[in-house]
Amino acid sequence: MSAQTAQSLLLVLVMSGAFAAAVRFGRLSDSLAILVSAAAGLLLAGFPPLDSLRHLVDGSFTFLPIVLIICSAQFFINVQRESGALSAMARDLVIAFHRYPRVLLVLLMFLTVLPGALTGPGAAGQFAFGSLVSSLLLLMKLPRVKVAAFIAMGGVIGTFAPPINVPAMIIAAGINMPYLGFFLPLLLLTVPLAVFSALYLGLRHLEGPLDREKAIQALPPIPEKMKGIRVYGPMILVVGLMVLSRLAPHSLPPIGVALMFLLGAAAAYLLGNRLKSPLAVSQEAFLETLEVNAVLLTVGALVQAMAANGVRGLLVIGSISLPLYVLYSAIFIACCFLGGVLGAFGVASIFGIPFMLALLGRDPILATVGLSIIACVANIAPPTAVLGKSAMILADCRDPYSRFLTVSLVPNLAVGLLGLLLVIFADSLPFLRL
Amino acid sequence: MPGRLYSVSLLGLALAAVLLTGREFRSLSEKQTVVRGPGVSAVTRLSDCLPALRGTAGDTDVYFLESGKPGGTLLVLGGVHANEPAGMLSAVLLVENARLEKGRMLVIPEANASAFTHVESAEGFPVRFTMAAEDGSARWFRFGGRLTNPVHQWPDPEVYTHYPSGQLLSDFDVRNLDRAFPGRPDGNFTERIAFAITGLIRREKVDLTIDLHEARPMNPIVNCVIFHERAREIASLGSIDLESAGVKLRLEPSPQNLHGMSHRELGDHTDTTALLMETANPIQDRLHGRTSEQLILDGRDDFFLQAARRGLLYVTYEGKGLPLEERVGRHLASLAKLVQIFGELNPEREIGLGNLPDYALLKDRGISPFLRPAIR
Numbered sequence: 041m042s043a044q045t046a047q048s049l050l051l052v053l054v055m056s057g058a059f060a061a062a063v064r065f066g067r068l069s070d071s072l073a074i075l076v077s078a079a080a081g082l083l084l085a086g087f088p089p090l091d092s093l094r095h096l097v098d099g100s101f102t103f104l105p106i107v108l109i110i111c112s113a114q115f116f117i118n119v120q121r122e123s124g125a126l127s128a129m130a131r132d133l134v135i136a137f138h139r140y141p142r143v144l145l146v147l148l149m150f151l152t153v154l155p156g157a158l159t160g161p162g163a164a165g166q167f168a169f170g171s172l173v174s175s176l177l178l179l180m181k182l183p184r185v186k187v188a189a190f191i192a193m194g195g196v197i198g199t200f201a202p203p204i205n206v207p208a209m210i211i212a213a214g215i216n217m218p219y220l221g222f223f224l225p226l227l228l229l230t231v232p233l234a235v236f237s238a239l240y241l242g243l244r245h246l247e248g249p250l251d252r253e254k255a256i257q258a259l260p261p262i263p264e265k266m267k268g269i270r271v272y273g274p275m276i277l278v279v280g281l282m283v284l285s286r287l288a289p290h291s292l293p294p295i296g297v298a299l300m301f302l303l304g305a306a307a308a309y310l311l312g313n314r315l316k317s318p319l320a321v322s323q324e325a326f327l328e329t330l331e332v333n334a335v336l337l338t339v340g341a342l343v344q345a346m347a348a349n350g351v352r353g354l355l356v357i358g359s360i361s362l363p364l365y366v367l368y369s370a371i372f373i374a375c376c377f378l379g380g381v382l383g384a385f386g387v388a389s390i391f392g393i394p395f396m397l398a399l400l401g402r403d404p405i406l407a408t409v410g411l412s413i414i415a416c417v418a419n420i421a422p423p424t425a426v427l428g429k430s431a432m433i434l435a436d437c438r439d440p441y442s443r444f445l446t447v448s449l450v451p452n453l454a455v456g457l458l459g460l461l462l463v464i465f466a467d468s469l470p471f472l473r474l
Numbered sequence: 475m476p477g478r479l480y481s482v483s484l485l486g487l488a489l490a491a492v493l494l495t496g497r498e499f500r501s502l503s504e505k506q507t508v509v510r511g512p513g514v515s516a517v518t519r520l521s522d523c524l525p526a527l528r529g530t531a532g533d534t535d536v537y538f539l540e541s542g543k544p545g546g547t548l549l550v551l552g553g554v555h556a557n558e559p560a561g562m563l564s565a566v567l568l569v570e571n572a573r574l575e576k577g578r579m580l581v582i583p584e585a586n587a588s589a590f591t592h593v594e595s596a597e598g599f600p601v602r603f604t605m606a607a608e609d610g611s612a613r614w615f616r617f618g619g620r621l622t623n624p625v626h627q628w629p630d631p632e633v634y635t636h637y638p639s640g641q642l643l644s645d646f647d648v649r650n651l652d653r654a655f656p657g658r659p660d661g662n663f664t665e666r667i668a669f670a671i672t673g674l675i676r677r678e679k680v681d682l683t684i685d686l687h688e689a690r691p692m693n694p695i696v697n698c699v700i701f702h703e704r705a706r707e708i709a710s711l712g713s714i715d716l717e718s719a720g721v722k723l724r725l726e727p728s729p730q731n732l733h734g735m736s737h738r739e740l741g742d743h744t745d746t747t748a749l750l751m752e753t754a755n756p757i758q759d760r761l762h763g764r765t766s767e768q769l770i771l772d773g774r775d776d777f778f779l780q781a782a783r784r785g786l787l788y789v790t791y792e793g794k795g796l797p798l799e800e801r802v803g804r805h806l807a808s809l810a811k812l813v814q815i816f817g818e819l820n821p822e823r824e825i826g827l828g829n830l831p832d833y834a835l836l837k838d839r840g841i842s843p844f845l846r847p848a849i850r
Contacts, residue, residue, distance in 0.1 A: 044763050044776035085764055090494060095598055097495040102595040105629060161632065204633050209644035215693075218732045219642050282632075289635035290661070294648070296629030340596060348598025350763035350777075357761055357777045361784045386596070390760050397692050398786065 047085075048354035055081040055351070070423055071334035078338070078345035085349035099344025103336040103383065103424075106163065108298040110333060110430060113167030114325035116301040116308070117434070120274060121171060122321060123312035127259045128271040130175040138250040141180055142239075145246070148173045149194055149238035153230070156198020158282055161206065162419065162427055164297055166195040168278055170434035177435075179255045182245045184437040189448035192420050192431035193237040196455060199384055199416040199427075201234075202226035204286075207388035208412035214393030217404055225409045225472040229458060237451040263313060270311045278304035332429040339381055339424050352390065359391060360398045371395050372414060372460055379418020383426060388415045403466040410462030417456045420448060502591050502601060503531075506616045507848040508566050508583055513539040513573040513829070520582065523673035524659060524666060531626045532667045534587040536674065537569045538580055545577025546681040546823030548813060549746070551671070551736065552582065554651050554685055556589035556618025557599065559770055560753050560801035561686035563615065563841065564809070567802065567831055570846050575826030576817075580678060585685075586651040586667060588626045590618035599757065603767040607845040617770060621649035627663040637661060639733035652685075653734035656743040675744045681823045682816050683746045685736040686805050688755035691778060691787045691796070695752060698724035699808065702741030702748040707819060709749060712812045721807050721833065723751075747816065751808055753801040754789040772797050803836035 041049075058080035062073035075096065082092035120126045137144040151169050156162035170191045177187040200207065202223045212219050281300040285292060295303075309315060346352040355378065359370045371391075379387035392411045399407050420428035422441060431437075432444060462469070510517065516538040521528035552565025565583035572579065584590050593599040604614045624630075627649050634648035635641070637658050647653045649664050657668030675683060689696040701709035706727070713723045728737040728748075741748035756762055756773040763775050774795025782791035789796070810830050817824030831844040 042776045042780070045780075048763060090498070093491055094495050094498050097491055098593070098595050099598075100595075164632075204642070206633070206644055209633070209642070213644050213647060218729070219644075220731065285631060286633070286635075289631060289633075290637050290658075294629060294631035294662075297632065298629070343596045344598045346598075347596060347760075348765050350765075353761050353763045353775075353777045357780055360786060361780065394692060394760060397694070 044350065045354065048350045051081050051085060051349050051351050052354070054084050055345075069331075069334070071331070071338040074335065074338040074342050074423065078342040081345045081349050081351065087348065095344050095348050096341040099341035100337045102340030102343060102386075104340075105296070105298070106161070106383075106426060107333045107336050108296075109161070109163060109167070109301070110329050110426075111326060112298040112301040112305075113163070114329045114433070115322050116274070116278065116305040117167060117171045118321045118325050119305045119308040119312070119315065122315050123270075123308050124260070124262045124266045125271045125274065125308065125312070126172050126175060127262045128266045129172050129275070130179070130259055131256050131262060132271070133172075133176055134179065134250060134252060134255045138252045138255065141246045141248070141250055142243070144176070145180070145242045146235055146238045148176060149190070149197075149234045152191060152194025153198040153201050153234055155279065155282060156195060157201035157230070158204060158286060161297070162195035162197070162199035162416070163430060164282065165198040166191055166427060166430055166434060167301065168275065170194070170431065174435045175259065177242065179250065179258055180242065180246060182242055184435050185439045185443055185447050186241050186245070188428075188431040188435035188437040188444055189451070190238065190241045191434055192427045192444075192448055193241065193451050195427035195431065196416050196419055196452065197230060197234050197237065199419060200226065200413045201230040205409075205412050207384050207392060207415040208408050210385060210388040211392040211396050211408045211411055214389070215396050215404065217408070221405050222409060225406060228472055229409070229413065229462075233451075233455055233458065236454060240451055241447075265313060273311050274304040274308040277307045328433055329430070332426065332433070335423050336426065339383075343382060343386060356390065356394050360394045367395075367398065368460060368464055371411065371463060372456060375411070375414040376417045376456055377421055379415060380421030380424055382418065383424050384415045384418045387418045388412060391415075399463065403469075406466040406469060406472060407463050410459040410466065413459030413462070414456050417452050420445070420452060502616075506590070506602075506614060508535065508537075509570050509846040509848065510537070511570040511572065511846065513571070514569060515540040520667070520670045520674065523677060524670035526659065527666055527670055530663070531588040531591060531623065532586070532663055534582060534584045536580055536582050538578065539569075539572055539574045540578040541574035541576050541826060543576050543826075546816070546820065546825045547577060547678055548579045548825045549675060549678070549680040549683045550579065550581045550809065551585045551683065551685040553584040553590065553618075554586055554736065555620045555687060556584070556586060556616065557593070557620050557758060558688035558755055559603065559615065559617060560688050560755065560798060560805055563798065564686050564802045564805040566615075567806065567841070567844050571829055571831055571844055573828045575828045577823070577825035579825065579827065580674070580680065582671070585671065586622060586664070588622045588663070588667075589620065589651070590616045592619050592623040592625070593617065594619045594621065598765045600765060600767050600770065603770045605771070605845060606842040607847045608843050609847050611847045613845050613848050621646060622651070622664045622667075624649065636734045637665065641731075641733045643734070647734075650734075652687075652736055655734055655736050655739035672740065672744060675740060675746050680744070680746045681820070682813065682825070683736065683740055683748045684809055684812065685748075685750040686809075687750060687752045688758060688801065689752040690759035691754045691756055691789045691791060692759050692761060692781065694788050695726055696724075696754045696788050697722060697804070698726045698752050699812070700726040700728050700735075700737045700750045700752070702728050702737050704741060705747045705749050708747065708812055708815050711815045712808065715815070716808055716811050719807070719811075719833075721804055723808055749812060751805060753804050754796050755801065756796055770798065773801075799836045799840045802841060803831070803833040806830055806836070807833035
């Protein structure tokens with residue numbers, strides 16, 4: 041073992057030890073313990089204190105765009121809930137589909153997938169429709185933890201669903217390949233996985249057609265004026281802005297998803313009656329998302345510390361220099377589990393590109409599709425678990441995260457394994473490229 | 475500790491961190507020095523080609539080196555990606571040393587000046603590196619980001635749609651100058667920089683454009699020249715000649731369906747003959763160990779040795795690493811050869827480059843003898 045490898049292994053041990061000690065003895069939250077671990081890794085590697093501080097602060101900006109989306113989307117949802125618009129939408133869907141709960145189940149999954157498919161981050165769909173989907177699934181008697189798993193799966197699938205699969209774009213750019221020819225294979229994987237996930241999580245809880253009146257009565261009271269444009273206006277505005285930004289990218293300035301949600305919330309204030317002050321609603325939204333946002337910010341610092349002190353290099357060389365069949369396991373483990381630290385986009389960049397380069401020679405589009413799909417599972421792996429934790433917030437699920445992971449294991453495993461099979465048999469599946 | 479005191483203490487620590495690192499962040503806008511060499515006849519600003527850039531972080535110096543004798547015009551781009559120091563430094567050495575014997579040369583060492591004012595989060599890069607000048611005094615250079623500083627262009631769209639091709643690229647590539655060509659005068663900040671460079675090529679009737687880059691050693695597109703169709707013959711002949719001189723330069727045709735890059739778009743949208751060269755830069759790869767100024771300078775890292783033994787690299791990698799002087803030497807030797815062949819194929823547009831730092835000399839004595847003392 042070389043001195044550099046030994047030093048990097050030592051750093052891994054020290055960083056893990058610092059995290060454990062901060063939680064156990066310092067009684068710090070996960071996010072602060074992550075920061076302690078990152079600081080220990082930098083200082084022990086010999087970075088001067090001010091330089092270490094620079095890395096910590098600089099790294100905490102890594103996931104800032106996602107943090108802004110989470111905060112603004114939660115604000116939007118809380119305003120919608122406050123105005124009664126969410127309940128009104130749930131009422132309308134119950135009226136339309138109460139006789140066909142299976143169809144409703146699958147439709148709700150596609151509704152959650154759609155914004156992510158159009159815009160890239162699956163969180164877009166979660167936040168746009170997650171709360172509405174949550175209300176309906178609860179009416180359909182799904183336990184809260186399964187509701188959270190359902191919404192999280194919508195986010196995971198939405199992240200890789202076509203036309204926009206950002207992890208695939210990142211990997212493709214890393215190997216100088218244009219993002220062309222991805223639509224069909226992604227679509228052929230998205231549809232069955234979405235249907236399977238919806239039915240797996242929901243089917244056993246369905247008890248025939250919904251009792252329409254009972255279901256509507258179970259919803260929070262809806263103000264009388266809450267109809268038509270008052271209900272759907274804000275949501276149409278948000279989804280419309282997302283679609284417009286894709287349709288006319290050179291005519292409209294990129295305002296970002298966070299501002300789209302804020303504009304939606306402003307529209308909800310204009311159309312709603314006697315709502316709580318924006319300050320009060322935003323404070324609630326901030327507190328509800330504080331834990332997930334704090335973890336995202338500090339994990340960014342950790343990722344930067346690992347890149348600076350060489351631990352990232354150790355993980356990459358350790359993963360890609362394995363024999364082929366061990367490499368497949370490494371892809372699965374690195375993407376699904378280490379991805380919990382990096383997030384789907386981070387794992388696509390840090391592991392996806394080297395893995396793809398190690399796999400050069402096989403069908404690059406299908407192999408990239410496979411890797412990108414596996415990378416998306418990272419979004420429910422702790423500690424970041426962006427899609428998992430935000431789905432739990434949306435479903436108001438208070439179960440431990442381990443329970444959520446158990447419930448959502450099978451559909452996520454299906455996604456991960458399908459991605460892995462695609463990587464392994466990339467050259468034997470030409471029909472996916474027709 | 476009572477809850478409120480705990481919260482206030484944490485807030486105080488956070489504020490102190492912001493103040494301390496904020497000062498460091500502001501210092502990143504301090505410009506590195508490029509000394510006008512004896513061959514420089516004029517220095518203009520890129521914003522002369524697009525006044526909307528004037529006074530912004532995207533404006534940058536354009537160095538003119540003119541022989542006064544008829545011939546062709548060469549444009550050398552360095553720093554399109556500010557985390558690829560051999561490209562920027564080769565351009566700096568041209569400005570500080572070269573003399574034109576025929577035709578003229580335009581050099582932009584910091585093509586994306588905004589990218590030199592930050593480093594990307596999550597990469598853990600150093601922000602500068604220091605070398606000795608010819609008299610032993612210190613010269614520092616900025617190690618920047620691959621992309622435009624988000625302070626100057628933000629937010630990124632969810633997906634980047636290239637203009638005018640409509641090609642889709644990942645969101646962050648919207649700030650990648652080498653995905654923004656040919657650019658738009660009223661586009662985003664990076665597209666404007668690209669448009670100004672395209673405009674410079676048109677205005678100055680540039681015959682030959684060479685864009686100097688670096689790439690990850692694990693990337694197959696490394697130690698190579700990427701050529702537009704019209705530059706095929708120059709690249710092929712250059713590669714053969716360089717091989718006999720001990721410099722292996724792979725040939726990579728510019729993909730016709732991959733848009734935004736200088737070798738594709740400048741070739742398609744102007745009359746220039748467009749080429750792009752890549753050397754291998756270890757700190758760019760995700761594989762490296764601890765980051766440091768030294769890694770920028772010598773490219774020596776044990777993980778790359780391990781990767782080389784397993785056949786995972788596309789460059790020869792040995793214990794001495796990939797020193798910056800060797801990477802700069804490759805660029806300059808290849809550039810000189812390509813310019814020479816361009817002149818042989820187009821005698822009326824020949825460009826005579828003189829007093830270039832020699833590859834063997836650079837490898838032997840390093841970069842310092844060719845760096846002038848930093849006197850602003």
